[in-house]
Amino acid sequence: MDVVDKDKEYTFFAGRRSPIVDCVVALAAGVLTTLSAAPFSLWWLGPVSVALVYWRIASLTPAMATLRGWCYGVGLFGSGTSWVFVAIHDFGGTGALMAMFLTTLFVSVLALFFAVPFGLYRRITGPRFAFLSFAGMWVVSEWLRTWLLTGFPWLLLGTSQIDSPLAPWAPVGGVYLLSLMTALTGTLGVEVLRRRWIFLVPMAALWIVPFLLPAQWTTPAGKPIQVALLQGNLDQRIKWTAQGQREAISIYTTMTRVQARDIDLIVWPEAALPMLEQEAQQILEQVASDLGPDTALLTGILQRDSEGRSYNSVIGLNDVQGEYQKAHLVPFGEYLPFQSLLADTLAFFDLPTPRLTPGSDVQAPLHVAGTTIGNAICYEIIFADHVAQQARNAELLLTVSNDTWFGRSIGPHQHLQMARLRALENGRHLLRATSNGVTAIIDSQGHVTARAPQFEQASLT
Structure with a gap:
């Protein structure tokens, strides 16, 4: 001893x-x-x-x-x-x-x-x-x-x-x-x-x-695609007002026209247009007509089904197969957990009650521009199991996010770091399109290969 x-x-x-x-x-x-x-x-x-x-x-x-x-x-x-x-x-x-x-x-x-x-x-x-x-x-x-x-x-x-x-x-x-x-x-x-x-x-x-250990656990599949991630930098305080709607439409349609002929895939961030998909239908049709024949577009948007249930979704324009609905919602921000216990408490303090509906836990990847894309909307990127499930049948990962809620805090940088780790864990390139930063392109090693400045309108290619 x-x-x-x-x-x-x-x-x-x-x-x-x-x-x-x-x-x-x-x-x-x-x-x-x-x-x-x-x-x-x-x-x-x-x-x-x-x-x-x-x-x-x-x-x-x-x-x-x-x-x-x-x-x-x-x-x-x-x-x-x-x-x-x-x-x-x-x-x-x-x-x-x-x-x-x-x-x-x-x-x-x-x-x-x-x-x-x-x-x-x-x-x-x-x-x-x-x-x-x-x-x-x-x-x-x-x-x-x-x-x-x-x-x-x-x-x-x-x-x-x-x-x-x-x-x-x-x-x-x-x-x-x-x-x-x-x-x-x-x-x-x-x-x-x-x-x-x-x-x-x-x-x-x-x-x-x-x-x-091996430096690379996966091998590239398919041909490279040219992407443009659009960061509109719309003020969250006015986003869901009539003025915010007009500005969002102007910002994203104008930025899209600039990229429409030279890119395989354009990505708008989470809830880029502050309206339901049904309300934005005419605008989206106009955007689709502005795109080149070989250019697809993905955007985050809110959907509402025939039974009145609302979803935080990603949809596509121009030869995009499939759509994605956010499965892991933000508690208190997008839905109320333990509703039977907490609903009266929120009402007492005059706090809003969020009412989004989660999508299915298992959803197929999107088929876009000759590649398959696994999705994670905003908060979902922090859940390793969710991203691994999405990556299983996908060649590329995409996360759209609205990080304006973080303000100028350290939150967006932490969020980006978790996205980088998801890319490394799964050996997939990852696209991160956000409202005001940090928009980035991440390689399969978790390295940021391109990054847009925060709090500015930017198009990252």
């Missing part, structure tokens, strides 16, 4: 700490995780943040471990999803105090996804292979967050590693394997700091193996 000289042991944050100090350190670790992700992209802070919350967790009671996990979650989501306040207050028409209350509630509930696993980890696991069980617990908590309470897989640890040497793990096991490797780097690093040098071997393997 090895005996460690406590006087010589590496004592970073060693000794007993008050609950307040422990919580402050955990809060800071959460903020560091946010800094590891876009737009800061200090990816090396991902393992560091795990190390901070893993350090000496074995000395905590289950209650204190729960508190540490909750404080970490508050630090992570308080700093990393601050854009929720912007969406609710600036664009949702909610007063500042109510928006602050709702944002605080949102962050506090999400933090439970770390609080409960941390407490359970301390209660049911022992010291043997603690580095592995803690990292495994981390990934399980992320997996639960992907589907529990409708799911919110935002700021998953693995996403921050898209530009790190660990990124080649993503095509092997997706974001969860990437999260596991990142968490293991943090926990193994702590063991090394405790002078348990044997842990250098698995830690080094985590970082060496990616260099031995």
Whole structure:
């Protein structure tokens, strides 16, 4: 049995700490995780943040471990999803105090996804292979967050590693394997700091193996196509007014005419025209007549069926086969989860009740310009399983989005980073057309090959 000289042991944050100090350190670790992700992209802070919350967790009671996990979650989501306040207050028409209350509630509930696993980890696991069980617990908590309470897989640890040497793990096991490797780097690093040098071997393997993995897991299919992604930069505050309708029609029809003869595929963003498809029929017919015979167009638009159900959809003009209806809607933004429980609460606070209907979980890809396209509308791109299902029979991925709700926050950059990881996981090129940024073309390695400036009208080719 090895005996460690406590006087010589590496004592970073060693000794007993008050609950307040422990919580402050955990809060800071959460903020560091946010800094590891876009737009800061200090990816090396991902393992560091795990190390901070893993350090000496074995000395905590289950209650204190729960508190540490909750404080970490508050630090992570308080700093990393601050854009929720912007969406609710600036664009949702909610007063500042109510928006602050709702944002605080949102962050506090999400933090439970770390609080409960941390407490359970301390209660049911022992010291043997603690580095592995803690990292495994981390990934399980992320997996639960992907589907529990409708799911919110935002700021998953693995996403921050898209530009790190660990990124080649993503095509092997997706974001969860990437999260596991990142968490293991943090926990193994702590063991090394405790002078348990044997842990250098698995830690080094985590970082060496990616260099031995194939650089490309898929091969190109079909001929290249020329695309134009249109970014109209229409002010969200007026979008759904009569003035907004006129401006949207003018912006997108004018930009389309410029590209109509030289491009295989033109893409408008999510709900580019602020009206139902039926109301836009005459406009769309005119746009179709302006297109060249070999040019197709895809646009996000709202649809309503004969029974009055509304869908957030992607439709096509000029020889496009199929359409797509958004399957994973934004809770509270596009539909009301747990409606029987929450409808009266929203009415009491005079908050709007969203009423979109989800599309089918399994939908065929679109056939456009000689290629098959898998789709994800806005929020759906953050769900790895959904995109993998769409990619299965598709040669190209497309996500249309309206990120104006984020304002000038860090949200659009985080959204783009998740889209990049979906491209890498599935080995597919990905087109991202947004209302005001970040519009981008992403290759099958997750690299951005072309990018339009935010908050400007732009055509990205």
